[in-house]
Amino acid sequence: MSMQGKVALVTGGTGGIGTAICKKLAAAGAKVVATYIGDEGQAKDWQAKMAADGVDAMIVACDVSSFDDCKAMGDTLNAEMGGVDILVNNAGITKDGTFRKMSADQWNAVLTVNLDSVFNVTKQFVDGMMTKGWGRVINISSINGQKGQFGQTNYSAAKAGMHGFSMALAQETAKKGVTVNSVSPGYIGTEMVMAVPEEVRNQIVAQIPVGRLGKPDEIAALVTFLASDDAAFITGANIAANGGQHMC
Ligand code: CAA
Numbered sequence: 001m002s003m004q005g006k007v008a009l010v011t012g013g014t015g016g017i018g019t020a021i022c023k024k025l026a027a028a029g030a031k032v033v034a035t036y037i038g039d040e041g042q043a044k045d046w047q048a049k050m051a052a053d054g055v056d057a058m059i060v061a062c063d064v065s066s067f068d069d070c071k072a073m074g075d076t077l078n079a080e081m082g083g084v085d086i087l088v089n090n091a092g093i094t095k096d097g098t099f100r101k102m103s104a105d106q107w108n109a110v111l112t113v114n115l116d117s118v119f120n121v122t123k124q125f126v127d128g129m130m131t132k133g134w135g136r137v138i139n140i141s142s143i144n145g146q147k148g149q150f151g152q153t154n155y156s157a158a159k160a161g162m163h164g165f166s167m168a169l170a171q172e173t174a175k176k177g178v179t180v181n182s183v184s185p186g187y188i189g190t191e192m193v194m195a196v197p198e199e200v201r202n203q204i205v206a207q208i209p210v211g212r213l214g215k216p217d218e219i220a221a222l223v224t225f226l227a228s229d230d231a232a233f234i235t236g237a238n239i240a241a242n243g244g245q246h247m248c
Contacts, residue, residue, distance in 0.1 A: 143246050
């Protein structure tokens with residue numbers, strides 16, 4: 001699976017699943033760019049760790065919920081890297097709470113970071129992909145966008161929205177060699193899932209037929225396949241990787 005000469009942008013690339021995706025895309029030959037938000041020092045430490053693991057990753061600060069930030073990033077990458085061939089919209093947050101207790105801030109934060117970001121970032125690169133006649137957009141959705149989750153009206157709505165976006169854009173770009181797909185991970189052993197109270201998390205793990213949390217590498221392997229030439233006939237799909245917790 002050679003991705004030599006391809007540029008891959010992974011939003012939230014320094015996070016749990018993002019790091020695994022960056023490593024696998026780089027191992028397949030892609031030049032990887034990871035977005036981060038917040039502490040530049042932490043992002044540089046991440047970059048140094050990646051380098052120690054043999055991965056030469058670029059980092060770029062970008063608040064994906066801001067169209068202006070994404071436009072600035074897009075202008076830079078389009079001018080300096082010749083565009084982005086593989087875009088993985090992976091950045092996401094949770095602000096869980098039952099609907100009755102959920103504030104407008106909790107709703108807005110999750111919708112803007114998880115869903116508006118998909119518009120903001122994809123908008124910068126789709127023209128370039130279509131002009132080149134090759135591109136991959138992979139949206140990291142969630143099992144909870146497929147089945148809903150108690151305490152996650154905001155997150156479930158945003159994640160379901162991501163797949164609606166994938167299906168619509170897939171139809172618009174198919175003839176130009178650009179595929180758009182969603183991946184819906186189940187509960188993966190990352191900081192985000194470990195932040196769920198232990199008792200609640202144990203109840204969730206008990207509902208996973210495979211009997212454990214997923215591994216970031218298991219999501220990264222699927223993303224890397226979707227990014228490859230071999231996946232050219234897969235578009236508008238939502239591929240679940242959830243240990244059997246939800247089947248549809
Ligand atoms: N179904 C039905 N009832 C449930 C329930 C469920 N799944 N979970 C809790 N309840 C009930 C409780 O039994 C309790 O009932 P009583 O009041 O009768 O005792 C009540 O709901 C608790 O309601 P509260 O409003 O008091 O809720 P809380 O403040 O205790 O916490 C919560 C609610 C924050 C949602 C907490 O349950 C929680 O963290 N749940 C996990 C949410 C989750 O799965 N998040 C995933 C994060 S990781 C991720 O999102 C990645 C990914 O893509 C998978």
